[in-house]
Amino acid sequence: MRASISTLSVLAAGASALQIPLFLSEKQAPVEPASDDDYHGEKPQVSSSALQDLISGNKLYARARKLYEIAKLGEDEYNHPTRVIGSAGHDGTLSYIYETILALGHYYDISNQSFPAVSGNVFESRLVLGDEVPKSASPFGLTPPTKNRQPVHGTVIYVENEGCELGDFPASVKNNIAFVKRGKCPFGTKSEHAGIKGAAAVVVYDLGSKDGIGGTLGTPSPKHIATFGIGGEDAKPILKKLKNKEYVDAIAYIDAEVKQIATTNIIAQTTFGDQDNCVMLGAHSDSVAEGPGINDDGSGTLSLLEVASQLTKFNVSNCVRFGWWAGEEEGLLGSDYYVATLPKEENQKIRLFMDYDMMASPNFAYQIYNATNAANPNGSEELRDLYIDWYKEQGLNYTFIPFDGRSDYDGFIRHGIPGGGIATGAEGVKTKEEAERFGGKAGGWYDPCYHQLCDDLSNVNITAWVVNTKLIAHSVATYARSFKGFPKRTESVAAKDYAEGVKYHGSKLFI
Missing domain, CATH: 3.40.630.10 (Zn peptidases)
Structure with a gap:
């Protein structure tokens, strides 16, 4: 396991290229090689x-x-x-x-x-549901951006059964905003299913949370789409309107990147x-x-x-x-x-x-x-x-x-x-x-x-x-x-x- 000279050289070269100091303190100067006795013999x-x-x-x-x-x-x-x-x-x-x-x-x-490793960064985001900006709204970790990194407009479409099966998403989600409950399957699965059905964005709500969801989509998929999470207080009035067959429009915007490093x-x-x-x-x-x-x-x-x-x-x-x-x-x-x-x-x-x-x-x-x-x-x-x-x-x-x-x-x-x-x-x-x-x-x-x-x-x-x-x-x-x-x-x-x-x-x- 001992680091080779080539391994150390690569690390040092990378540090130098980034102008990173080696950060050795006065007491941490490189030491001379020591014999095994120095480590095995006199120490308690x-x-x-x-x-x-x-x-x-x-x-x-x-x-x-x-x-x-x-x-x-x-x-x-x-x-x-x-x-x-x-x-x-x-x-x-x-x-x-x-x-x-x-x-x-x-x-x-x-x-x-x-x-x-996969690195994700959200630079800017915005979610509007009806005439309200949900206070608890936050983009999920490793979410992709909205199309062309521009706001997308659509109708909020209610999704049955927590979105764990592709069939839970109706055809009407195409070019619209899927509204799906947090449940038994990963958030990434919900986002992927919505993406396959052509949705413009996904909003996952958690009725048990007041402050929203600190969630991640996990391993990136080319089918993932822009995904937000919101808490129960913001979700309840939307659910009430949807169950009463009322129309709710939405605007979703995420500027983000997901990259492999x-x-x-x-x-x-x-x-x-x-x-x-x-x-x-x-x-x-x-x-x-x-x-x-x-x-x-x-x-x-x-x-x-x-x-x-x-x-x-x-x-x-x-x-x-x-x-x-x-x-x-x-x-x-x-x-x-x-x-x-x-x-x-x-x-x-x-x-x-x-x-x-x-x-x-x-x-x-x-x-x-x-x-x-x-x-x-x-x-x-x-x-x-x-x-x-x-x-x-x-x-x-x-x-x-x-x-x-x-x-x-x-x-x-x-x-x-x-x-x-x-x-x-x-x-x-x-x-x-x-x-x-x-x-x-x-x-x-x-x-x-x-x-x-x-x-x-x-x-x-x-x-x-x-x-x-x-x-x-x-x-x-x-x-x-x-x-x-x-x-x-x-x-x-x-x-x-x-x-x-x-x-x-x-x-x-x-x-």
Whole structure:
């Protein structure tokens, strides 16, 4: 897995072409090759307390400042800082991760895994239904534009049975606006069926949502057409008119692009420790196009970098593998690709996977994914309990959140690898009870700048970030030292109810 000179040269050449600095700090200058004795002989065996003691808020925030400067590389193309895949800001992020790990010498083997990814961007949109502009209207992720990137006019046509079958769409949708309920099948299927029937655009409504649908069409299809989502409050008056056989006209407009690019996962694995028994952890290296992503998921990315750096002071008994995934915000692209391309024997070497996405939300709660061995691969529950025990030992409260497909653990769980993780919250609303347990503001988002331009240096809670990075260090040290009492790997996959219960693929709903 050790990176070849040619691989490094390609990365450096790409960085140079984009005028991306290598971002090496004074203490991260390239090191001279060291002998195996430097790593296997004099270092102490890793311990949780010793590794935790090396974590500090000053070091994490210094890395955050550097990452924000990197995000500014995206300004020329996006007019604001961003680290979205395909941007100079993301290329700079990859260079920073790679160079930081490379500077640690022979402690890690490092590799790049390039893969094709789909990137979508909506530049402008507008939806008018009758004489109203729905407040909750938003284009779906990976939607194509309206025809010729111009407004399209038509009649709103009601679609029966949630649009999961081609026959649900009447012939009258041709050149008109299909109005279809969110339901049992993916949004992409509804859009594709409408496109085959010749509709000009699709509006998917969710009666159970007030604020609309943060959805994605998923894997692009040439049959997809411009697709919006709206919430129940905006949909109800339209439904009432349609059921009364009243005419409702509409104007839909989306200027968007969907393109295929190449991007890269970065994998770093200790060069010693039992290579057939690896503890793996990951974070995603990209942000959304709308902002720099310092909390989402700069915080997880930098926590992993800091733990990886401090781990070099110790010996490990089991190998430790770090993964920085690209394309998470586009639908878990990097982690899905990584797991799907693992040979069976390599899959079995990963004893567990730990996901660390959003470690520093300003209005945080200490959240643990509620994994069970009944619904997830055997060992997931033991990992959950490790987090519980640590928070209890620190005298800290915690809460559970569901495994719902919103982050990079999803592909690992689906491929039979035990998984879990912690988080501090995204756009969810903090309850009064949670405010009493964790502090902060009841009724506000955990991260008030989630997927926005203001996810910058002011959008991290250092207390939460340090606490959770210490917990990451604890999880790494525990399993790097021993898997005693942790279930052996089997070839089982996630239970059927997990797959059927997951409605997200990344941050956006796909069903």
